[in-house]
Amino acid sequence: MKAVIYNGPYDVKVKDVPDAKIVRPTDVLVRITTTNICGSDLHMYEGRTSFEQGRILGHENLGEVVEIGSGVERVKVGDYVCLPFNVGCGFCENCEKGLTGFCLTTNPGAVGAAYGFAEMGSWEGGQAELLRVPFADFNCLVLPPDAVEKEDDYVMLSDIFPTGWHAxxxxxxxxxxxxxxYGAGPVGLMAAHSAMIKGASQVFVVDTHQDRLALAEKMGATGINATGDEAVQRILDLTDGRGTDCGCECVGYQCCNKHGHEDNSVTMNSLVASTKATGGIGVVGVFIPQDPGAASDLAKEGKMPFDFGSFWLKGQSIRTGQANAKAYNRQLARLIHQGKASPGGIISHRLSLAEAPEGYKHFDDRDEGWTKVILKP
Ligand code: NAD
Ligand code: ZN
Structure with a gap:
């Protein structure tokens, strides 16, 4: 089968690799019809992780089940399924509670697993023609009959829509x-979409890419074309000096040797300053414990200083981590089915698998108009 493999920093290749196949009775095999490039893939693409050369990328996957293992009860051949990016077992203490981003089974010796991801187990990615899905009765979200018609919306259930909601x-x-x-990338835009659906009174989205902010405004949010203190001041001005009730970090580590060093404390300091006293801060932007390719020494050690004093004085709270996509995606699928959510609205490019290297390059460079790239194997 053809697959997108990591070949080294800023280098992905489309190669012929052995077909994915069923290994255990609880697996299914999915013929991938849509697979997205995610901001999280860029941590690996930029060479800032331990992701091994030759591994297949891709954790935002949707497709048709073409084969089932002998122990699969619920999922059938011919089902269209979206795969939450977290690989869960369904029976560990965390999965039982819906905390599938922290599964204790699928990444032995660590916590939490994903397809095609550094430090998240050995599961291959879905930027390929076929994907093996383990614990398939648990990990497949079987889609309703409009699966093909609304495929570009449903595929966002694999990650960024639940992640934005989680923020x-x-x-x-x-x-x-x-x-x-903070951040008008695909995740920040999905957080804005979620906030609008939840009935927020004011939604501010901060970034410096006008094309991305325009999408936020299309959703009914207020785009703030600035970062740092300037963005904070604009938000304070628009909230009578009080700050917002809460805030979301949807940027994560943004530094690499190609794009230069961005001070990663900018967004956390801004969040502390633009969130009201006692407000909550949700951090879904990814911060990596060891980031050997990062441009700053602190980032290399996974450290990020921020204004903890003001955070403490304001009595704010912070919650972080991988989104438990499965915990939300049934409900979010219903919103899509009923026409009340349309996360596919942010897609800028639909490319073939062969065009993946071009998609990665433009998305990584944040080239104008390259907001969300999806691949159609
Ligand atoms: P992205 O890189 O396309 O988006 C990030 C955006 O932040 C860009 O538009 C960039 O211009 C903007 N930005 C950079 N510095 C900024 C600053 N100081 N202030 C405001 N905006 C700034 O990626 P994405 O796909 O939107 O993902 C965003 C983050 O979310 C990444 O770190 C990704 O790994 C993470 N993520 C987390 C989860 C999870 O489960 N927690 C899931 C998916 C993605
Ligand atoms: Zn993703």
């Missing part, structure tokens, strides 16, 4: 409240 949950956003979202 607002971690922040504690309630209907009628205001929220500032």
């Amino acid at each position: 607002t949950e971690l922040a504690g956003l309630k209907p009628g409240e205001s929220v500032a979202i």
Whole structure:
């Protein structure tokens, strides 16, 4: 089968690799019809992780089940399924509680697993023609009959829609409240979409890419074309000096040798400053414990200083981590099915698998108009 493999920093290749196959009775095999490039793939693409050369990328996957293992009860051949990016077992203490991002089974010796991801187990990615899905009765979200018609919306259930939703949950956003979202990449835009659906009174989205902010405004949010103190001041001005009820970090580590060093404390300091006293801060942007390729020494050690004094004085709270995509995606699928959510609206490019290297390059360079790239194997 053809697959997108990591070949080294800023280098992915489309190669012929052995077909994915069923290994255990609880597996299914999925013929991938849509697989996205994610901001999280860029941590690996930029060479800032231990991701091994030759491994297949891709954790935002949707397709048709073409074969099932002998122990699969619920999922059938011919089902269209979306795969939450977290690989869960369904029976460990964390999966039982819906905390599938922290599965204790699927990444032995660590916590949490994903397809095609550094430090997240040995599961191969879905930027390929076929994907092996373990514990398939648990990990497949079987889609309704409009699966093909709304495929570009449903594929966002694999990660960025639940992740954006999770950001607002971690922040504690309630209907009628205001929220500032830092980052207008696909995740920040999904946080804005979620906040609008949840009935937020004011949604601010901060970034310096006008094309991405325009999408936020299309959703009904207020785009803030600035970062740092300037963005904070604009938000304070628009909230009577009080700050927003809560805030979301949807940027994560943004430094590499090609794009230069961005001070990663900028967004956390801004969040502390633009969130009201006692407000919640939800961090879904990825911060990596060891980031050997990072441009700063602190980032190499996974450290990020921020204004803890003001955070403490304001009595704020912070919640972080991988999104438990499975915990949300049934409900979010219903919103899509009923026409109340349309996360596919942010897609800028639909490319073939062969065009993946071009998609990675433009998305990684944040080239104008390259907001969300999806691949159609
Ligand atoms: P992205 O890199 O396309 O988006 C990040 C955006 O942040 C860009 O538009 C960039 O211009 C903007 N930005 C950079 N510095 C900024 C600053 N100081 N202030 C405001 N905006 C700034 O990626 P994405 O796909 O949107 O993902 C965003 C983050 O979310 C990444 O770190 C990704 O790994 C992470 N992520 C986390 C989860 C999870 O489960 N927690 C899931 C998916 C993605
Ligand atoms: Zn992703």
